[in-house]
Amino acid sequence: MDISALPIVADGPVHEHRTVRLEGGLDLECGVHLAPLEIAYCTYGTLSPARDNAILVCHALTGDQYLAEQHPLTGKPGWWSRMVGPGLPIDTDRYFVVCSNVLGGCMGTTGPRSVCAENGKAWDSAFPPITMHDIVAAQAKLIDHLGIGRLFAVIGGSMGGMQALTWAADFPDRVFAAMPIATSPFHSAQNIAFNEVSRQAIFADPDWHDGHYRDFDAIPARGLGVARMMAHITYLSEEALSRKFGRRIRHDAATAVPASSSPSLFGEMFEVESYLRHQGSSFVRRFDANSYLTITRAMDYFDLAAEHDGDLANPFRKSQTRFCVVSFSSDWLFPTSQSRLLVRALNRAGANVSFVEIESDRGHDAFLLEEPDFDRTIRGFINGAAEHAALLAGEG
Amino acid sequence: MRVDQRLIAEMIAPRARVLDVGSGDGTLIDYLYRTRSCDARGIEIDMQNVTQSVAHGLPVMHGDADHDLADYPDGTFDYVVLQRTLQAVERPREVLRQMLRIGRYAIVSFPNFGHWRLRLQLLTTGRMPMTSVWSTPWYTTPNIHPCTIRDFLVLCEEEGYVVQQWLAIDEDGARAPWRRSIRLANLFGEQAMFLLRRAEP
Numbered sequence: 001m002d003i004s005a006l007p008i009v010a011d012g013p014v015h016e017h018r019t020v021r022l023e024g025g026l027d028l029e030c031g032v033h034l035a036p037l038e039i040a041y042c043t044y045g046t047l048s049p050a051r052d053n054a055i056l057v058c059h060a061l062t063g064d065q066y067l068a069e070q071h072p073l074t075g076k077p078g079w080w081s082r083m084v085g086p087g088l089p090i091d092t093d094r095y096f097v098v099c100s101n102v103l104g105g106c107m108g109t110t111g112p113r114s115v116c117a118e119n120g121k122a123w124d125s126a127f128p129p130i131t132m133h134d135i136v137a138a139q140a141k142l143i144d145h146l147g148i149g150r151l152f153a154v155i156g157g158s159m160g161g162m163q164a165l166t167w168a169a170d171f172p173d174r175v176f177a178a179m180p181i182a183t184s185p186f187h188s189a190q191n192i193a194f195n196e197v198s199r200q201a202i203f204a205d206p207d208w209h210d211g212h213y214r215d216f217d218a219i220p221a222r223g224l225g226v227a228r229m230m231a232h233i234t235y236l237s238e239e240a241l242s243r244k245f246g247r248r249i250r251h252d253a254a255t256a257v258p259a260s261s262s263p264s265l266f267g268e269m270f271e272v273e274s275y276l277r278h279q280g281s282s283f284v285r286r287f288d289a290n291s292y293l294t295i296t297r298a299m300d301y302f303d304l305a306a307e308h309d310g311d312l313a314n315p316f317r318k319s320q321t322r323f324c325v326v327s328f329s330s331d332w333l334f335p336t337s338q339s340r341l342l343v344r345a346l347n348r349a350g351a352n353v354s355f356v357e358i359e360s361d362r363g364h365d366a367f368l369l370e371e372p373d374f375d376r377t378i379r380g381f382i383n384g385a386a387e388h389a390a391l392l393a394g395e396g
Numbered sequence: 397m398r399v400d401q402r403l404i405a406e407m408i409a410p411r412a413r414v415l416d417v418g419s420g421d422g423t424l425i426d427y428l429y430r431t432r433s434c435d436a437r438g439i440e441i442d443m444q445n446v447t448q449s450v451a452h453g454l455p456v457m458h459g460d461a462d463h464d465l466a467d468y469p470d471g472t473f474d475y476v477v478l479q480r481t482l483q484a485v486e487r488p489r490e491v492l493r494q495m496l497r498i499g500r501y502a503i504v505s506f507p508n509f510g511h512w513r514l515r516l517q518l519l520t521t522g523r524m525p526m527t528s529v530w531s532t533p534w535y536t537t538p539n540i541h542p543c544t545i546r547d548f549l550v551l552c553e554e555e556g557y558v559v560q561q562w563l564a565i566d567e568d569g570a571r572a573p574w575r576r577s578i579r580l581a582n583l584f585g586e587q588a589m590f591l592l593r594r595a596e597p
Contacts, residue, residue, distance in 0.1 A: 324450065325457075343457060347467035352435075354450045355457035357443060376451035384453020 015072040017065070017101070017108030018042065020145050026103075026138055032128040035117060039142045040108025041065050041100035044084060045092035047148070052389070054148045055090060055382075056139065057099045058156030058163035061295055062228075062287055064107040067099040068092070073286045079368065089379035090155070094386075098146065102163075103138040104130050104294040110138075112290030113214075125211020125290050132302045136166040140174070150174050152389065153382060157181040157367035158334065159295070162302050165342070168323070169304060169315035177322045177385040179378070182331050182367045184338035185312050185345065186303040191333060194234055195296040198227035202289050211290055224289045225280030232279045237330040237363030245272040305345070312345035322388065323353040324381040326374065328366040354381060397423050399570045400589060404477060404503050407561065407591050408432065412474035415439065415499065417461045417491075418481040422449035425456070439464055462486045465494035473499040480587070482506040483539040489551065496557060496594050505589040508564070510544030510582040529567055529586050545582040552592060561591040 017040035025035025042065045047054060057067055057080065068084040070077060084090040084097055101109035104127065112127040143151065154175050156164040161183025168178040187195075202208060205223030209216050233241075248271045308314035323346055327339035336357045346353040358374045360366040367374065397405075401424045408414060410432040416425050419438025422445070428434035438456035440446045449456035457464075461478060462485050476499035478491065483506050485491045495502040507529045517525035524534040532538070543551075545564070552559055563571055564585025581588070 322455065343459075344464075344467045347457075347464070348469065350469055350472050352437065352455050353457055354455045355459070356447050356450050357458060358447070359443065373447050373451075377447060380451035380453050384450075384455070387453060 017072075019108050020142060022141055022145065024141075026134065026141065028128055028134050029131045030129050034110060034128065036110075037103075037138060037141060038108065038110045038114065039100050039103075039138060040105075041098060041142055042067055042069065043099075043146075044068055044097040045095050047096040047146070051148050052150070052152060053094065054096045054098060054143070054146070054151050055153045055155060056143065056151050056167070057084065057090070057097060058139070058154065058160035058167075059099060059102065060156070060158035060160050061231075061299065062283065062292070063160070064105065065099045065101045066107075067097070071286075074282070082370065083375070083378065089375045090382065091379075095152065095382075098143070100139055100142050102159075102295065103135045104291055104298065106288035106291040111288070112211075112294055113288055122214060123290075124214060125293070127290060127294055129301075130294060130298050132162050132166045132298055133170060135298060136163055136170055139163070139167075140171060143174070150176060153177040153179065153385065155179040155181070155378070156183070158183055158364065159299055161334075162187075162299065165304060166302075168319060168321045169308075172316075172319050172321060175321045176389055177324070177381070179324045179326065179381060180339075180342070181326045182328055182334050182364055184334045185305060185342045186338075187299050187301075188338065192300045194231065194333075195300055198231055198296060199293055201226040201230070202293065208289070211293075213289070219284065220289050221281075221284040224284045224287065224292060225277075227292065228283040228287075229276040229280040232276060234333045235363060235365040237332065237361060239330060239361040240363050241272060243361070245270070245275060250274055311348075312342065313348035316346055316349035316351050319349060319351045321351065322381075322385050323351055324377070325353060325355045326367075326377060327357045328360045328362070328364070328371075328374075329357055330361045331364045331366065333364040397427055399568055400505055400565055400587065401427070401479070403563070403565065403571065403589060404479065404505070405432070407501075407503055408434065408475050410434070413472070414475045414477065415468075415473045416477045416479070417465065417495070418479055419445075419449065419454075419456055420479075421445050422452060422454040422456055424477065424479070425449075425454055426452065429454070460485075461491045461494075465491065465498060468498040470497055471500065475499055475501045475503055477503045479505050480507065483509075483542045485541065488541050488543075489555070492551070492555065492557070492592075496592065500593060501560070502557075502592045503589070504548075504592065505565075505587060506543065506548070507539075507587050508545050508582065508585050509542040510546060511586050512583050515583075545578060545585060545588045548588065548590065549578065552590070556595045557592045558595050559590055560593055563589050565589060 019038050019040040022037040026037045063079050066078045068078040068081045086093045101107040104111045112123045116123050154164045154167040161180035164178045164180045168175045202220050202223035205220035207218040208220040305312035325339050327336040343355045412434050414434050414436040416438045419440045425436035425438045428436040439459045441460045446458045476495040514525040564581035565587045567586045
């Protein structure tokens with residue numbers, strides 16, 4: 001599908017997200033006071049009377065709060081519905097699972113699409129810069145609102161893992177167990193570089209209009225689509241791409257070159273191209289370009305060690321949190337070496353840490369896919385932590 | 397659980413902080429956690445074992461004795477355990493130093509290269525000995541630093557470690573009756589187990 005042929009939907013389909021509106025707002029690290037603060041979220045399972053069985057799942061860059069239910073825009077199953085549910089590794093029969101749209105997002109939480117209280121206009125590209133700490137501070141306000149003091153666990157992959165780490169660093173007494181998956185304690189130069197290419201693709205789109213595209217009833221669909229296509233490559237691996245597509249060429253009628261016309265060099269030809277174009281075009285229908293810019297920047301800023309006198313152990317000293325760090329062998333976006341750096345820092349801090357590298361050839365996205373060893377690891381770590389918390393005392 | 401693991405467990409006080417270096421399938425730390433309420437953690441080099449341990453809810457990280465002990469702060473643990481692995485590490489002396497830096501006590505077991513059968517084989521055949529304990533040929537063996545019980549005692553003395561307790565054990569891990577004489581233990585003990593601590597300054 002050609003991205004330029006897409007219908008332009010400036011505001012996206014209207015859907016009522018479940019949100020909480022906090023009039024008190026949030027003080028951002030940049031100094032801006034953001035009020036009111038709206039947080040869109042989903043919950044699964046039941047909060048125990050002692051309020052001690054809550055698991056916060058943090059979503060990745062382009063994820064959202066629709067963790068384990070049908071997505072209202074795409075109609076697809078929740079992004080982790082194979083992991084979260086009754087009897088699944090994150091078992092909603094036993095745990096109260098919360099997932100909220102990140103600050104700066106575009107699925108109901110305060111972000112660039114929200115209205116700035118001062119001038120009554122949408123923030124768009126004027127939305128203040130946010131950090132991982134701001135994202136987590138906003139989540140903490142939701143957790144306060146839900147009446148939960150200490151989270152039994154904070155779990156997240158990729159940027160969700162950055163949030164899990166930030167939770168453990170910023171609120172050590174409120175996190176009993178943390179599971180940073182396929183993530184890193186800092187955003188690497190390579191990852192910043194990829195993000196920069198994504199951003200430049202958006203800026204180069206004629207429909208960008210300096211970020212005020214909505215005033216022009218436009219969206220920078222080509223730029224955002226290209227950004228997504230490029231980013232999507234980094235979520236896979238060469239092996240996975242070769243296995244899935246190889247050098248196969250599309251043979252369907254829609255794209256076949258008629259014998260009479262001159263052949264087009266750059267029409268859809270290889271299957272991998274068609275796959276990426278589909279990824280790009282479906283993405284622009286559900287995601288806002290300004291949100292993409294805001295959140296990628298928050299990832300780029302992320303460097304826990306730099307914020308703590310250059311020693312990654314510092315934020316975790318005296319931490320009572322149980323950590324389980326998970327990496328995937330073929331993940332080149334957040335490679336195992338970065339997880340190992342984190343594990344070493346946690347050891348220097350004397351923290352209780354488990355560390356597993358899951359053997360997989362599916363790259364960074366493996367954490368979203370069917371990986372039996374990963375499922376067993378999550379289930380086992382949660383059960384072990386629960387046993388330790390004496391959470392399930394009496395259940396045998 | 398192996399008999400020698402039971403002997404190790406008996407050396408460890410309840411509720412102690414324990415690091416098992418080379419925790420295998422996690423049997424010992426699981427036992428220490430369940431029966432002695434220990435804060436027992438593991439480091440394991442084999443990823444399948446690590447995954448299996450974590451899937452059982454045990455705090456185990458992928459790593460090895462040579463590279464991953466240096467990170468822990470001094471005195472993090474009461475006991476640091478190294479089972480049947482000393483002969484296979486790159487730098488045994490450094491590993492022991494690290495164990496007794498991060499732990500108050502070190503519990504070390506290793507196969508004794510001074511056993512009479514090994515001595516006899518080398519003497520009579522002139523070839524590298526092969527027994528059920530030393531069962532891999534010289535060109536594939538992971539055991540790159542074999543030592544005898546006496547060798548180990550000399551190292552402890554050089555390094556200033558106090559031998560709090562020692563015992564010789566047979567192939568199955570049961571305690572052997574050579575408790576009084578090191579000379580006899582070094583001849584008849586197939587494996588040895590030591591409980592060490594740093595000398596008081």
